Amino acid sequence: MVGCSEPQPIPIDFNKDHCDNCRMTIADSKFGGELVTKKGKVYKFDAIECLTGFILDGTLVPQNEIHSLWVIDITHPGDFIKAETAHYFHSENIKSPMGMNISAINTAKDLGTMKFNFTGKELTWDEVIAMAKAIHNNK
Numbered sequence: 224m225v226g227c228s229e230p231q232p233i234p235i236d237f238n239k240d241h242c243d244n245c246r247m248t249i250a251d252s253k254f255g256g257e258l259v260t261k262k263g264k265v266y267k268f269d270a271i272e273c274l275t276g277f278i279l280d281g282t283l284v285p286q287n288e289i290h291s292l293w294v295i296d297i298t299h300p301g302d303f304i305k306a307e308t309a310h311y312f313h314s315e316n317i318k319s320p321m322g323m324n325i326s327a328i329n330t331a332k333d334l335g336t337m338k339f340n341f342t343g344k345e346l347t348w349d350e351v352i353a354m355a356k357a358i359h360n361n362k
Contacts, residue, residue, distance in 0.1 A: 230263040232293040232303045243283075244273035245321065252300035254319050254326070261290045272323035274306070275355035294327035298336075302329075307348050310334040314343025323358070325351060 235257075240249045243266040249255055256274035258266040266284065268274040271294055277283070278292070292306035297317070309327040312334060317326050325346065328334045334345065346354070 230259045230261065230265075230290045232257040232259055232291075233265050234301065235267055235295075237301075240267050242267065242269040242273050244268055244277040247320070251320055252295070253297045254295055256292065256294040256306065256327075257303065258284060258289060259291045259293070260284055260288050262288075263290075270319045270321040270323065271311075271325045271327060271351065272319065272321045272355055272358070275352055276359055278352075279356055279359045296329045296333075297326040298328055298330075298333040304329045309348065311346040311348065311351050312337045312341070312343050313346055313354075314341045316341045316343065323354070325354075 235249050235255055237252050238248060238250050242249055247269050249267060249269040254270045256268045256271055293303040294306045294309050296302045296304050304327060312326045312328060313324060315324055317324055319325060328337060
């Protein structure tokens with residue numbers, strides 16, 4: 224039965240697992256993400272910017288081998304949400320591990336709370352990818 228199940232993210236073991244992009248220890252439970260391949264291999268990341276950088280690089284996992292992308296909900300540390308359906312918030316007041324300062328949020332209500340409490344800008348997944356691509360191309 225296990226072989227027939229849909230590939231899913233697996234919990235990050237904070238302060239033990241390492242980012243598959245930058246190799247840093249994944250320490251902050253409010254940030255991070257995972258890429259799950261069609262074969263069920265899971266790549267772990269310490270920040271949304273490492274996940275997007277890994278995707279843009281495409282060396283280890285080509286686009287056609289990606290099953291799903293997951294990000295951690297900053298309002299529920301350690302909980303994954305699908306990257307494509309998450310709400311994103313860019314704020315210099317919320318420091319992410321790699322400095323792009325993008326947070327993922329699951330619900331519109333929680334996004335509204337973030338916008339009320341912090342100065343920043345709401346982003347879509349496509350805008351997050353575009354922002355990461357601009358940074359990636361400048362390296």
